[in-house]
Amino acid sequence: MALETPPAPTTTPVLSVRDLNVEFYVDGRWHPAAVDVSYDVRPGEVLAIVGESGSGKTQSSMALLGLLPANGRARGSARMGDRELVGMPAGRLRRVRGREISMIFQEPMTALNPVFTIGFQIIETLRAHFEIGPAEARERAVELLRLVDIPNPEKRVDSYPHQLSGGQRQRAMIAQALACDPKLLLADEPTTALDVTVQAEILKLMRDLRERIDAGIVLITHDMGVVADMADNIIVMKDGRVVDQGPALDVFRNPQHEYTQRLLDAVPHLGRGVGAAAPARATVTEPAPAGTAAPAATAADERELVLDAQDMVIEYPGRRRTPAFRAVDGVSLQIRQGEVVGLVGESGSGKTTIGRAAVGLLPVTGGHLRIVGHDMVGASMKDLKPLRTKVGIVFQDPGSSLNPRLPIGESIAEPLLLHRGIKGQGLQREIERLLDQVRLPRAMRNRYPHELSGGQRQRVGIARSLALEPRLLVADEPTSALDVSVQAAVLDLFQELQREHGFACLFISHDLAVVEILSDRVAVMRNGKLVEVGPTAQVVTAPQDPYTQRLIAAVPVPDPEAQRERRMARDALLEAQRAELLAEEARHAEDAGRADALGIDEIDNERTQRPGI
Amino acid sequence: MSTPTTPQPSGQPEERLENAIELQDVAGLSQGQIVRRRFFRHKGAMVGLAVLALTALLALTSVGVGPVPGWWQWTPGQTGAVVNPGGSPTLSMPTWLGGEGFAIGDHPFGQDEIGRDIFARVMAGVQTSLMVMVIIGGVAAIIGVAVGATAGFFRGRTDTLLMRATDLVITVPTIVIGAVVGKMAGTVSGVVFALALGLILWTTLARLVRGEFLSLREREFVDAARVAGAGNMRIIFKHILPNAIGTLIVAVTLLMSSAILLETALSYLGFGIVPPEISLGQLINEYQQAFSTRPWLFWWPGLFIVIIALTINFIGDGLRDAFDPRQKRIPSERKMAKAAAADDAAARARVPSVRPDAGVGGGA
Numbered sequence: 001m002a003l004e005t006p007p008a009p010t011t012t013p014v015l016s017v018r019d020l021n022v023e024f025y026v027d028g029r030w031h032p033a034a035v036d037v038s039y040d041v042r043p044g045e046v047l048a049i050v051g052e053s054g055s056g057k058t059q060s061s062m063a064l065l066g067l068l069p070a071n072g073r074a075r076g077s078a079r080m081g082d083r084e085l086v087g088m089p090a091g092r093l094r095r096v097r098g099r100e101i102s103m104i105f106q107e108p109m110t111a112l113n114p115v116f117t118i119g120f121q122i123i124e125t126l127r128a129h130f131e132i133g134p135a136e137a138r139e140r141a142v143e144l145l146r147l148v149d150i151p152n153p154e155k156r157v158d159s160y161p162h163q164l165s166g167g168q169r170q171r172a173m174i175a176q177a178l179a180c181d182p183k184l185l186l187a188d189e190p191t192t193a194l195d196v197t198v199q200a201e202i203l204k205l206m207r208d209l210r211e212r213i214d215a216g217i218v219l220i221t222h223d224m225g226v227v228a229d230m231a232d233n234i235i236v237m238k239d240g241r242v243v244d245q246g247p248a249l250d251v252f253r254n255p256q257h258e259y260t261q262r263l264l265d266a267v268p269h270l271g272r273g274v275g276a277a278a279p280a281r282a283t284v285t286e287p288a289p290a291g292t293a294a295p296a297a298t299a300a301d302e303r304e305l306v307l308d309a310q311d312m313v314i315e316y317p318g319r320r321r322t323p324a325f326r327a328v329d330g331v332s333l334q335i336r337q338g339e340v341v342g343l344v345g346e347s348g349s350g351k352t353t354i355g356r357a358a359v360g361l362l363p364v365t366g367g368h369l370r371i372v373g374h375d376m377v378g379a380s381m382k383d384l385k386p387l388r389t390k391v392g393i394v395f396q397d398p399g400s401s402l403n404p405r406l407p408i409g410e411s412i413a414e415p416l417l418l419h420r421g422i423k424g425q426g427l428q429r430e431i432e433r434l435l436d437q438v439r440l441p442r443a444m445r446n447r448y449p450h451e452l453s454g455g456q457r458q459r460v461g462i463a464r465s466l467a468l469e470p471r472l473l474v475a476d477e478p479t480s481a482l483d484v485s486v487q488a489a490v491l492d493l494f495q496e497l498q499r500e501h502g503f504a505c506l507f508i509s510h511d512l513a514v515v516e517i518l519s520d521r522v523a524v525m526r527n528g529k530l531v532e533v534g535p536t537a538q539v540v541t542a543p544q545d546p547y548t549q550r551l552i553a554a555v556p557v558p559d560p561e562a563q564r565e566r567r568m569a570r571d572a573l574l575e576a577q578r579a580e581l582l583a584e585e586a587r588h589a590e591d592a593g594r595a596d597a598l599g600i601d602e603i604d605n606e607r608t609q610r611p612g613i
Numbered sequence: 614m615s616t617p618t619t620p621q622p623s624g625q626p627e628e629r630l631e632n633a634i635e636l637q638d639v640a641g642l643s644q645g646q647i648v649r650r651r652f653f654r655h656k657g658a659m660v661g662l663a664v665l666a667l668t669a670l671l672a673l674t675s676v677g678v679g680p681v682p683g684w685w686q687w688t689p690g691q692t693g694a695v696v697n698p699g700g701s702p703t704l705s706m707p708t709w710l711g712g713e714g715f716a717i718g719d720h721p722f723g724q725d726e727i728g729r730d731i732f733a734r735v736m737a738g739v740q741t742s743l744m745v746m747v748i749i750g751g752v753a754a755i756i757g758v759a760v761g762a763t764a765g766f767f768r769g770r771t772d773t774l775l776m777r778a779t780d781l782v783i784t785v786p787t788i789v790i791g792a793v794v795g796k797m798a799g800t801v802s803g804v805v806f807a808l809a810l811g812l813i814l815w816t817t818l819a820r821l822v823r824g825e826f827l828s829l830r831e832r833e834f835v836d837a838a839r840v841a842g843a844g845n846m847r848i849i850f851k852h853i854l855p856n857a858i859g860t861l862i863v864a865v866t867l868l869m870s871s872a873i874l875l876e877t878a879l880s881y882l883g884f885g886i887v888p889p890e891i892s893l894g895q896l897i898n899e900y901q902q903a904f905s906t907r908p909w910l911f912w913w914p915g916l917f918i919v920i921i922a923l924t925i926n927f928i929g930d931g932l933r934d935a936f937d938p939r940q941k942r943i944p945s946e947r948k949m950a951k952a953a954a955a956d957d958a959a960a961r962a963r964v965p966s967v968r969p970d971a972g973v974g975g976g977a
Contacts (some may be wrong), residue, residue, distance in 0.1 A: 388842040
């Protein structure tokens with residue numbers, strides 16, 4: 001593979017890394033986390049380090065800042081100008097951190113200290129590195145906030161992190177990172193925790209910034225769409241080694257290493273699935289209700305309604321002075337036997353709430369909701385018992401949804417044990433059958449969840465949800481915690497199982513590209529309301545609602561050229577809808593203010609509403 | 614269990630464990646085994662456990678339990694002729710420690726003024742203290758779990774009611790309520806006294822368990838169990854309690870060590886265990902007038918109080934470290950350097966002296 005550095009370097013690199021090795025000491029041995037990593041970053045250039053979790057992409061960057069844990073060590077060379085960063089004494093390294101290399105973290109809510117105002121935190125960075133008075137530092141902080149397009153920076157400088165929306169927090173983080181005019185910015189998954197539309201704005205900001213400031217940017221990410229949007233050069237890492245390296249376009253057009261090809265294939269590509277998947281789906285789903293002997297043409301209408309919601313309202317009850325929060329407001333949605341409906345929306349839009357209500361984990365406040373013939377409104381725990389055999393749910397976080405103290409075999413068997421009373425040998429056979437279905441080795445039944453990888457855990461979750469052959473399966477972001485290639489495998493499995501068992505499925509996701517692969521129809525939610533429902537192809541290619549348009553425009557596609565066009569369209573669309581967006585921003589700010597006045601604390605916020613934009 | 618080996622299904626190999634490095638430590642172990650291994654590696658806890666076990670063994674076998682006689686020649690209540698002047702200990706140190714040659718003698722811990730053997734009495738006191746400790750720990754754990762689990766799981770009105778009741782118990786100083794309860798119960802028997810103390814010491818456990826339940830009940834596996842059709846009892850006992858057991862065990866051990874001190878204090882004050890039963894605190898109380906003239910009457914009970922409380926605390930510390938997943942052992946510099954040297958040597962052996970030009974990150 002051709003891995004030589006780009007010819008004729010125009011400028012001297014800000015950072016040049018040579019043969020960087022990062023190792024961790026575990027159980028008497030050093031295990032390599034990154035092996036012989038070499039790259040250059042030039043001013044104004046974006047280098048993307050791509051890889052799945054555990055590939056060493058984060059650790060190799062942390063090593064530059066001397067931020068490895070106590071049992072880690074770095075060897076090799078990382079030169080910044082004429083200074084060697086690897087092995088630099090802690091005192092001198094501290095002067096480099098923040099001043100010359102700064103970092104943008106993944107989760108702005110946890111990376112910003114909640115008890116200080118954002119202004120204080122920016123000023124702190126400034127005064128740690130420069131001899132500068134408080135008033136002057138504050139001025140500079142306001143200036144920085146203006147640079148990152150935070151509206152009303154003079155006022156916002158005194159806001160606490162929880163008073164800002166997710167996107168604004170990330171902007172504040174970027175402002176803090178830029179405070180000392182660093183020569184190098186390390187951005188560790190800077191948009192992963194954000195909604196798509198917010199991500200689009202942050203990406204736009206970062207593109208603008210790199211032209212305005214003359215810094216090199218190292219972008220660590222697993223999202224090929226983001227890479228396509230931002231990167232000039234790409235490094236692909238796998239198992240601690242660099243497997244592919246080169247200019248972005250080359251890597252995307254002509255991936256050298258087999259792993260890169262596989263990675264690019266695995267990335268769901270919005271808009272690509274529409275042509276191929278939709279007809280295939282139609283032929284698959286229609287035979288499913290063949291038992292009803294209905295003519296194929298009208299089958300769609302005569303299939304039994306599995307989920308039927310009419311003007312459904314779900315509220316989280318208020319506490320003391322806090323008013324009840326309406327998470328789902330007047331939603332009407334039908335899912336028929338064998339149909340996969342994708343429910344898309346940003347965080348806080350109420351999509352998960354609908355999913356949980358459908359399996360009886362949350363009470364429905366008003367309207368109607370019938371699941372497989374059971375009325376869910378005002379149903380008690382006991383009423384729901386028969387329903388439990390007909391619905392299943394796959395949770396978002398496979399780590400948290402399995403009891404850490406139970407072997408997975410027992411977790412899978414629980415529904416069978418409780419509803420069918422199967423015990424002993426019969427139960428073992430059932431467990432084997434279910435493990436076979438999700439393609440896990442049978443011997444795994446005695447393993448504990450912490451011994452499994454994310455993908456394996458999620459397979460266990462799917463096996464458990466299918467144990468009772470449910471009529472309706474709710475999949476609540478089942479792949480959002482997984483790596484791209486694992487996600488592809490799990491989605492394949494999911495499609496296959498759906499074809500085999502013919503259950504109806506409510507597939508909840510924030511990722512339109514994933515929903516597009518699986519769903520027959522797509523429903524788009526926003527602030528508790530359905531804004532658009534329609535066949536997948538129509539929603540993806542010709543969205544009607546302005547919000548859906550924005551949402552679809554915001555999704556980056558893993559193709560630098562196509563993404564460049566999409567970016568133009570996106571920016572134009574954002575510009576066109578700017579008035580509406582501003583009005584909304586103001587409304588959000590007002591909401592936040594009211595919440596403050598009412599004394600809604602952080603926990604309530606988490607539970608009920610995470611402001612979207 | 615002999616499981617039929619199935620051929621590795623397709624789709625497996627590409628799924629590398631993404632947290633492979635951390636998993637090196639725990640491959641093939643259940644949670645319980647991991648905890649056990651970490652606990653056994655904790656030196657302080659192991660020493661504590663050994664000392665406690667030896668002490669218990671000594672106390673139980675030397676003077677016997679109940680009707681079963683022990684191997685020691687005296688019983689706690691037996692009076693005999695005072696051997697040494699004033700009943701001073703016959704135990705003497707070896708010469709290199711400044712004694713007159715090692716000897717145990719008839720009364721190694723000495724005798725009191727009416728000739729009772731202090732060793733036998735201290736051993737009986739240790740037995741009582743251990744018994745009191747176990748009973749208090751058990752009773753407090755049962756009540757604490759019941760109250761805490763109910764409050765934390767059902768929340769709302771139940772929670773408020775139970776927690777305000779707990780607050781009420783907490784507000785009364787333990788030593789005062791202990792004295793009142795001890796005065797009434799201690800005269801009956803040591804066991805009743807311990808039960809009564811257990812009835813007032815459960816409050817901290819209840820609060821802890823409630824907190825654990827409050828956070829665990831929001832975890833997704835509880836929802837998953839509910840969707841699977843599990844009832845409240847099954848969720849509490851099968852799903853939540855095993856996950857809270859770590860905190861619980863640690864708190865109970867630490868409670869036990871403070872319970873010993875409380876029993877000692879109450880007995881010393883005369884509100885605890887009364888003769889003919891013997892406890893360490895009561896021994897100290899009984900001999901307090903003799904403090905300046907015959908200090909050994911004091912030293913031995915005191916020493917055993919310290920030993921028991923200290924070992925229990927060490928064990929509790931070890932358990933806490935073992936159960937807390939965030940507690941990672943930072944390996945020592947020396948070990949890390951040694952492993953690095955070994956790696957380097959191995960690498961030199963493998964790689965030919967002239968390295969082929971290692972391009973930037975060759976093949977994987």
